[in-house]
Amino acid sequence: xxxxxxxxxxxxxxxxxxxxxxxxxxxxxxxxxxxxxxxxxxxxxxxxxxxxxxxxxxxxxxxxxxxxxxxxxxxxxxxxxxxxxxxxxxxxxxxxxxxxxxxxxxxxxxxxxxxxxxxxxxxxxxxxxxxxxxxxx
Amino acid sequence: xxxxxxxxxxxxxxxxxxxxxxxxxxxxxxxxxxxxxxxxxxxxxxxxxxxxxxxxxxxxxxxxxxxxxxxxxxxxxxxxxxxxxxxxxxxxxxxxxxxxxxxxxxxxxxxxxxxxxxxxxxxxxxxxxxxxxxxxxxxxxxxxxxxxxxxxxxxxxxxxxxxxxxxxxxxxxxxxxxxxxxxxxxxxxxxxxxxxxxxxxxxxxxxxxxxxxxxxxxxxx
Numbered sequence: 027x028x029x030x031x032x033x034x035x036x037x038x039x040x041x042x043x044x045x046x047x048x049x050x051x052x053x054x055x056x057x058x059x060x061x062x063x064x065x066x067x068x069x070x071x072x073x074x075x076x077x078x079x080x081x082x083x084x085x086x087x088x089x090x091x092x093x094x095x096x097x098x099x100x101x102x103x104x105x106x107x108x109x110x111x112x113x114x115x116x117x118x119x120x121x122x123x124x125x126x127x128x129x130x131x132x133x134x135x136x137x138x139x140x141x142x143x144x145x146x147x148x149x150x151x152x153x154x155x156x157x158x159x160x161x162x163x
Numbered sequence: 164x165x166x167x168x169x170x171x172x173x174x175x176x177x178x179x180x181x182x183x184x185x186x187x188x189x190x191x192x193x194x195x196x197x198x199x200x201x202x203x204x205x206x207x208x209x210x211x212x213x214x215x216x217x218x219x220x221x222x223x224x225x226x227x228x229x230x231x232x233x234x235x236x237x238x239x240x241x242x243x244x245x246x247x248x249x250x251x252x253x254x255x256x257x258x259x260x261x262x263x264x265x266x267x268x269x270x271x272x273x274x275x276x277x278x279x280x281x282x283x284x285x286x287x288x289x290x291x292x293x294x295x296x297x298x299x300x301x302x303x304x305x306x307x308x309x310x311x312x313x314x315x316x317x318x319x320x321x322x323x324x325x326x327x328x329x330x331x332x333x334x335x336x337x338x339x340x341x342x343x344x345x346x347x348x349x350x351x352x353x354x355x356x357x358x359x360x361x362x363x364x365x366x367x368x369x370x371x372x373x374x375x376x377x378x379x380x381x382x383x384x
Contacts, residue, residue, distance in 0.1 A: 031313055034211050102303065104310035109326060113317060117310030118214065124300040126215075127236065130291060132227045133215040137182060137205040140195055145180075145203055148231065153176045154279050155227040158165065158240050159207075159218060160183055162190040163346050163357040 030059050030094075030114045034136065044111030049095040056092050060116060069097055076100065132157075168272050169202045176229065177279045182207045184221055186316050186347055190355065209316060213343050214309040217301045220342045220375065226278060226288070234278065234288050236298045239375040241271025243384050247366060247374065263384050270382055287380060297379060308338030315348070342374070 028042035028049070037059045043050040057063040061071050064087070068077035076097075078086050085096050094116065098105035103119035126133050132155075136146045147155070165179045179202035183191035186208050195204045212218055216225055216237045224240035227233060245264035249256050256264070274287040282288065289297060311334040318327035331348045338344055345365070346357035366374055377383065 029317075031317060034209055036317075104307045106310050106314050106330070108314065108318065108323075113314070115310045115314045115317070117306055117313070120301045120303045120306040123214070123217065123306060127217065127233075127298050127300060128295060130233045130294055132225065132231050132233050134231075135211055135215060137207050137211070139203065139205055140192055145205060147180070147227070150178050150180070151231055152229050153178050154229060154282075156165070156168075156177075156179045156224060156275055157212075157216075157227060158179065158181050158224040159212060159221045160181060161221045161343070161346070162183065162185050162187075162194055162355055163349075163351055 028112055028114065030116060032059060032061075032116045033118075043091070044107055044114060046111070047095055047105075047107070048093045049105065049107065049111075049114055050088065050091040051094050053090050053092055056094060060094055060097075062097070064092055164268065164272070165202060166198065166200055168276060169200070172276065172279050175279055178202060180205060182212055184210050184213065184218075184343055184347070186210070186319075209313055210309070210343055210347065213341065214306075217299055217305070218343065219338075219340050226275070228282075233294055234283075236294055238297070238378050241268045241378065241383075242375040243267040244374055251363075266382075267378075267384050270380065271378065274380055304337040305341075308334040308336075308341065308344060311337065312344050312347075 028039050028044045030037045030039060030049070030051075037055070039051055039055045039059065041052045042055065051059060053064060062069045063071070065075065068075045079100070086093050095105040095107075095114070098116055101119055102121065104115070104117035106115045106117070107113065132147060134146060134148045136144050138144050147157070165181060169177070169179045181200065181202060182205045183195070184207050185191040191206055198204070218237050220239065222240040222242055223237050224235075225233060225237055226235040243264045245256055245260050248260045278285040278288050283290070311330045315327045315330035315334060318330065334344050335348060346362070349357040349362065350359070351357050352359055
């Protein structure tokens with residue numbers, strides 16, 4: 027069992043292997059965890075596909091498993107793991123964050139209130155929103 | 164600070180979303196319960212918003228219009244440097260500084276109100292070019308810092324303190340401008356504030372640089 031954190035989500039994936047800098051996920055879990063799907067033309071999300079670099083197929087795909095960490099490095103996005111490889115963080119690349127902000131579409135998010143009820147920014151479509159942070163510290 | 168603004172704009176299709184950047188269990192709860200706000204009060208344990216909106220401090224704000232478009236990108240929500248002049252024994256601020264601090268907050272709240280009432284024709288609403296010009300964009304180090312922070316917090320949650328510390332130190336090193344990361348990782352004092360001697364040393368080291376970045380708005384100190 028390997029835990030993979032992406033954004034605010036945490037996925038527990040059985041039949042996954044985290045070893046050295048590789049994170050091998052069973053193919054069925056790749057899309058659910060990362061939002062990307064392995065197709066013949068490469069890794070695809072929405073209408074974007076990133077081809078697997080020629081000659082490096084075995085680095086990314088091994089039978090029914092996909093090395094998601096290698097793909098993350100290809101995206102120039104952070105992929106971090108703990109000492110024993112059982113806990114991973116797949117972060118977003120600076121380039122993708124920057125592109126999102128430059129589009130001026132406010133990045134959507136889902137966060138809980140005190141009662142644990144989850145609210146999405148997109149639920150407030152049609153209203154002006156002042157999004158403001160604070161902290162107890 | 165936002166309750167009066169929110170109440171005065173009831174029926175104007177406006178919502179305040181106040182998000183606590185608090186990783187510790189229930190640290191934000193007593194504050195929210197005491198304020199009992201009519202607007203949305205959410206908890207961001209993993210500092211997701213800092214990653215999404217490239218935030219480095221609190222309070223920071225983003226103005227978002229009816230279509231989900233950013234009207235003013237991440238900026239300090241009207242806070243001024245007043246605390247740097249506070250007498251650390253008596254807690255008192257010099258009168259002039261206290262007045263400036265209060266005026267800055269008021270200016271900011273009034274600017275939000277003006278935008279809610281007038282929309283794009285408000286003098287405080289940026290057009291798209293101005294909004295883009297005011298964006299601050301993350302570097303690869305910043306992206307890595309957010310991932311390391313996330314890992315550090317997860318390890319803390321599992322009681323793996325020493326391993327967590329390595330990732331949290333990495334997060335601070337990669338993103339030295341982030342007071343959010345630094346203060347969340349710093350041991351709080353008896354008031355729950357990350358404001359011990361090392362904090363003051365770090366503030367002192369800013370010299371002429373601001374702790375709360377200047378807000379680009381007329382009449383802002």
